Amino acid sequence: xxxxxxxxxxxxxxxxxxxxxxxxxxxxxxxxxxxxxxxxxxxxxxxxxxxxxxxxxxxxxxxxxxxxxxxxxxxxxxxxxxxxxxxxxxxxxxxxxxxxxxxxxxxxxxxxxxxxxxxxxxxxxxxxxxxxxxxxxxxxxxxxxxxxxxxxxxxxxxxxxxxxxxxxxxxxxxxxxxxxxxxxxxxxxxxxxxxxxxxxxxxxxxxxxxxxxxxxxxxxxxxxxxxxxxxxxxxxxxxxxxxxxxxxxxxxxxxxxxxxxxxxxxxxxxxxxxxxxxxxxxxxxxxxxxxxxxxxxxxxxxxxxxxxxxxxxxxxxxxxxxxxxxxxxxxxxxxxxxxxxxxxxxxxxxxxxxxxxxxxxxxxxxxxxxxxxxxxxxxxxxxxxxxxxxxxxxxxxxxxxxxxxxxxxxxxxxxxxxxxxxxxxxxxxxxxxxxxxxxxxxxxxxxxxxxxxxxxxxxxxxxxxxxxxxxxxxxxxxxxxxxxxxxxxxxxxxxxxxxxxxxxxxxxxxxxxxxxxxxxxxxxxxxxxxxxxxxxxxxxxxxxxxxxxxxxxxxxxxxxx
Amino acid sequence: xxxxxxxxxxxxxxxxxxxxxxxxxxxxxxxxxxxxxxxxxxxxxxxxxxxxxxxxxxxxxxxxxxxxxxxxxxxxxxxxxxxxxxxxxxxxxxxxxxxxxxxxxxxxxxxxxxxxxxxxxxxxxxxxxxxxxxxxxxxxxxxxxxxxxxxxxxxxxxxxxxxxxxxxxxxxxxxxxxxxxxxxxxxxxxxxxxxxxxxxxxxxxxxxxxxxxxxxxxxxxxxxxxxxxxxxxxxxxxxxxxxxxxxxxxxxxxxxxxxxxxxxxxxxxxxxxxxxxxxxxxxxxxxxxxxxxxxxxxxxxxxxxxx
Numbered sequence: 001x002x003x004x005x006x007x008x009x010x011x012x013x014x015x016x017x018x019x020x021x022x023x024x025x026x027x028x029x030x031x032x033x034x035x036x037x038x039x040x041x042x043x044x045x046x047x048x049x050x051x052x053x054x055x056x057x058x059x060x061x062x063x064x065x066x067x068x069x070x071x072x073x074x075x076x077x078x079x080x081x082x083x084x085x086x087x088x089x090x091x092x093x094x095x096x097x098x099x100x101x102x103x104x105x106x107x108x109x110x111x112x113x114x115x116x117x118x119x120x121x122x123x124x125x126x127x128x129x130x131x132x133x134x135x136x137x138x139x140x141x142x143x144x145x146x147x148x149x150x151x152x153x154x155x156x157x158x159x160x161x162x163x164x165x166x167x168x169x170x171x172x173x174x175x176x177x178x179x180x181x182x183x184x185x186x187x188x189x190x191x192x193x194x195x196x197x198x199x200x201x202x203x204x205x206x207x208x209x210x211x212x213x214x215x216x217x218x219x220x221x222x223x224x225x226x227x228x229x230x231x232x233x234x235x236x237x238x239x240x241x242x243x244x245x246x247x248x249x250x251x252x253x254x255x256x257x258x259x260x261x262x263x264x265x266x267x268x269x270x271x272x273x274x275x276x277x278x279x280x281x282x283x284x285x286x287x288x289x290x291x292x293x294x295x296x297x298x299x300x301x302x303x304x305x306x307x308x309x310x311x312x313x314x315x316x317x318x319x320x321x322x323x324x325x326x327x328x329x330x331x332x333x334x335x336x337x338x339x340x341x342x343x344x345x346x347x348x349x350x351x352x353x354x355x356x357x358x359x360x361x362x363x364x365x366x367x368x369x370x371x372x373x374x375x376x377x378x379x380x381x382x383x384x385x386x387x388x389x390x391x392x393x394x395x396x397x398x399x400x401x402x403x404x405x406x407x408x409x410x411x412x413x414x415x416x417x418x419x420x421x422x423x424x425x426x427x428x429x430x431x432x433x434x435x436x437x438x439x440x441x442x443x444x445x446x447x448x449x450x451x452x453x454x455x456x457x458x459x460x461x462x463x464x465x466x467x468x469x470x471x472x473x474x475x476x477x478x479x480x481x482x483x484x485x486x487x488x489x490x491x492x493x494x495x496x497x498x499x500x501x502x503x504x505x506x507x508x509x510x511x512x513x514x515x516x517x518x519x520x521x522x523x524x525x526x527x528x529x530x531x532x533x534x535x536x537x538x539x540x541x542x543x544x545x546x547x548x549x550x551x552x553x554x555x556x557x558x559x560x561x
Numbered sequence: 562x563x564x565x566x567x568x569x570x571x572x573x574x575x576x577x578x579x580x581x582x583x584x585x586x587x588x589x590x591x592x593x594x595x596x597x598x599x600x601x602x603x604x605x606x607x608x609x610x611x612x613x614x615x616x617x618x619x620x621x622x623x624x625x626x627x628x629x630x631x632x633x634x635x636x637x638x639x640x641x642x643x644x645x646x647x648x649x650x651x652x653x654x655x656x657x658x659x660x661x662x663x664x665x666x667x668x669x670x671x672x673x674x675x676x677x678x679x680x681x682x683x684x685x686x687x688x689x690x691x692x693x694x695x696x697x698x699x700x701x702x703x704x705x706x707x708x709x710x711x712x713x714x715x716x717x718x719x720x721x722x723x724x725x726x727x728x729x730x731x732x733x734x735x736x737x738x739x740x741x742x743x744x745x746x747x748x749x750x751x752x753x754x755x756x757x758x759x760x761x762x763x764x765x766x767x768x769x770x771x772x773x774x775x776x777x778x779x780x781x782x783x784x785x786x787x788x789x790x791x792x793x794x795x796x797x798x799x800x801x802x803x804x805x806x807x808x809x810x811x812x813x814x815x816x817x818x819x820x821x822x823x824x825x826x827x828x829x830x831x832x833x834x835x836x837x838x839x840x841x842x843x844x845x846x847x848x849x850x851x852x853x854x855x856x857x858x859x860x861x862x863x864x865x866x867x868x
Contacts (some may be wrong), residue, residue: 275606300687319650405648409704412612412714413665415637446727559614 019170026144030151034117041113042159045194046166048105051503052098053170053180058507075098075352077520080233088471093170093179095186095259099117105228106194107161107250111225114202117155119218120242121148122282123209126292135291142287144256149206156195167259184436186258193256193268195509200438203226203278210285211295224249249274265548286531312410312420316427317434320397324431328438332371333378334386335439335461339446342374366528372457373448376527381440381502384467384520388495390435392470393476398428402560405486411559418551425476427549436465460526470519470539471495475545480550483560562590563626565712567741570620575607578658580606581618588745588760593738595747595754595775597746603767604644604747611745612642617716624712640668642709643701645717647748649689653811655700656685662704674707680729694721704864706733713737719753731757783820788830789837796831 014024022032046131060069073081086104090096099106099495122145125131164187171182205221212220215474228248235241235251244253249270256267268453307316346369348398349356358369409419440461447454469500471491479487498518505515515521519542522535531552573580583602588594596603600660609615611622613633622629633731649658659678663669678685681699688831698721703767705713719727734757738744748754754761755775762772771778777864785803788794794815799805804821819826830838 022799196677206671304657305661307657309653309657310664312665315650315661319652405644406650408614408644409642409647409662409701410665411614411806412640413644413662414634414667415665416634558616559609 017155026139026147027154029480030121030148031154034151034155037113037117037211038155038159038162041109041379042162045102045106045109045159045163047500048102049163049456050163051507053094053167053174054103055507056097056178057095057174057180058397059266059274062512063177063306066177069097073097075348075355078386082230082237085229085233086236086254090179090261093177093181093261094175094179095167095182095190096261098167099190099257102193107197108225108229110159110194110198111158111201113159114152114156114224115196115205115218115221115225117152117212117481118202118279118282119205119209119221120142121206122286123214123217126294127214127241130464131291141291142283143287144344145283148221149234149283152377153199156199158459160191160195161188163186163194167191170322171221182259186263189258189265189268193271195260196268196271196275197250197253199275200278203275203282205278205283206282207278209282210289210293215302216295217274228543248361261325285545311428312415312423313427316424317430318396320394320428320431323397324389325438327386327393328435329442331386331390331464332382332439332442333434334382338375339371339443339457340381340449341451342371342447343369345374363525363528370456370528371450371454372460372525373518375443375460376525377421380463380520380527381462383461385495385499387432387435387439387468388491388498389424390472391432391471392475392488392491394428394431394435395472395479395491398424398476399479399484399487401484402479407559416555417559418555421480421551421554422547425472425550428472428476429543429547433462433465433466436462436468456529457527460529460531462533463523463526466539467520467523468544469543473543476545477549479553481553481557495534537561564589564623564849565592565624566720566745567626568607568611568620569622571607571610571622572583572619572833572863573610573615577765579603580615580618581610581764583765584769586762586769586772588743590743591738591741591762593734593744594677594682594746595758595759596745597611597749597751597761597762598747598764599753602764604749604764605716606767607640607764610743611714612624612637615734615742616726626814634687635814639710640712641684641708642714643698643705643706643716643718645720647697647701649697649700651688651690652690655692655696657682658700659683659703659707663707666708669708671688673709674703677703677706677733680733681726682729695723695726696723699726702730706737709740710742712743715744717721717748719748719750756844783821783842784823785841786817786819786823786826787837787839788817788835789813790815791836795833798832799826802826802829839866 018024019028022028031460034165056066056069060066070088070091073091083104085107088100089485091100097312122131125134129274136146139147155422156328165185166184166185168184171187175181199460201221204224208217208220211217228250231244232250232254233239233249235245252270253267253400254265255262302318302321306318306321308314336427350366352510356368363373381501401410407420411420415423440458443461444454444458447457471494474494475487475491498520501510501514502518502521505518514550522532522538524530524532524535564587566586568584571584571586572582573581584607586607592788596604596607606615611629612615613629613636616630625639627636629636650661653661658676659674659749663671663674677683681702683696683703684698687696687699689697698718704716706751711741714822719730719771722730734744738820744755744757746754758775760772760774761778763770771827790813792813794810794813796810798813799808799817802825804819806820807816807818808815809816817826819840
């Protein structure tokens, strides 16, 4: 009997084609499912490396120019450098500048990816019920867990390889000074650190997920990741953070930034150990516990009046209360920090006459000591980008009513499809405004703490709501006219396109009309009370027309079930 | 009695994929109508077209005399629907979910709603995501029934329900029918339609192949007859009899399939000394499968081609 089984096992060979396509093993299938994330994370980080190299090479082509650039990085207020992870190191070369300017993206983006992937790779499948089928196959649970985590590690390695090649290639192609060259070994070592740091955050989520559920594990790991970054970045300017610095895992590897000329391979050890430890705990927990036994953080249930059961608009809003609060607080904390430290920026500018002159030319009739000026300069670009992603999440929630099949039943009630689209679309707009209101409150608190008048900056912050509504209008139109699953990606594409145009148009000296495509460039300076009605009207028009197209589209096409 | 549902050459295709083709249906007021067919036959596509969730490629569908594409809201106001598979809000409890739908509809009798919740043994305090498949189905049933609709569209309604709740469900349906409401119920379980419906339609590969009263479906039934004779089996006496086919003779025993009335076979057998007479009537389920399984369909198509 066992001999027969052995013969059968030998006889069953998985075709090469199936292996290549990712259907030959759990590892292959998981890696196949990660291909989009590999392209997004690897591609975006690689693009940032390319943009950074192009910026340094074209803006500061000579040694003298480079010195001017370095001087700018050292005179920036602590609020700025803290966000970038601390003071710039060897910023006179592409590698040093790239590490300083884009470190936030390079270290947080892989971490967030890893948290999302590893918190859900087993628990998510258990929740969906598909794990019952997988675990009933001829594989031990330990092996299932190892193959799935292994696939994520492989995906991370591929993405980081793309980044390393981009760093190395762009420095070779776009560098203008000897200091610009990033050796391939350094690029690989830096990408390894990025990947290991990401896996460390993911490993924490993976270890916690069986005990506190996917959401709880992801939240705790994300808090640790972002908290570590902030503590390490602001340790020089915030005394309490200096005390907390040993708890930041970015602090443990701060001596190893190979593309910036800092080489301390021991820095690789700590994230590697955390990743390995977290993954081991997760694998053992999955192998030993009952299948399907997933804990959850017990949060108090929201009352019915908050969840909203009186109609589509209230329900749309009620369903997104958590997202509104999370995004509002996330963006609001940054607004609060900028607002409270706005006086630092004023002092820095006053201490540098040439810089002060530049700003006086750029912002005539503006009091550089106004906190609104700091918010306009340091917050609005980040804020519009962040509200764009918040909008994508909220529009994705709106689309899920149809893509997850809820409309199948909801639209058998006496509510016409266009009316449904308008009410739920308005609910989405109100949700976006809710995020903006929380940010505005944070701004008001921050400015008030400086002892200045908060009204202008607080009202100005509402520009984020306007911007988000415009982006949502595009997403709703796409979702209504074509298919719901395209709505959130349409918003993401739009937001990323706006960001890239904003960065690349001046760099590549593209025609003015290209830069004009960025809606945020038409709002004026709302933080200092100088609103441009053209941008305001344009944003409102996009929101209204988008909602109208959504209603027409949903009214005309088949419902997707 | 007026027609509540009427479709004329109703066709829906999804690009190159088959949906339904030229479906002609009429369901009368107060009727319980079963819509039968194997998985993927087009039952759900038909129902979704009746609801205006899908727009016909050609043909038309009328519900309450209203074209489904012209005023679906007027139709929805008067019907209750339970999809075969559905999702609702995970964050809401079952009770909040039922309440939300009651608010969307308006004029729901809360006493009747409560009665349904109790009869179907729904725990309204649990979050929707915590329900089993059967309990989700029960919440869906309350949503479909709570406003006492004139027409009930039920897509495989007992899927996932335990036998006790199934009995309660059948009782609720009977009551609805007794109150004069119309029921259109899809199923692939023939016995379910047999106990609930007055008429059934059978759909296969997107085409309606038969519409009839449940009792008439029994005419499709045949008898499997086995005759054991004291002497040699008189095979020739049975070969020409009406409805007899698949005749086999072995060791004095004749086996045959008899379609239609069995009387001629009984009369012929009575002329001989019999040791045993066995006649077995297959269940409607077996008959349905034999008649409408893909292999039978292929054989029928082949026979048609040969003709």
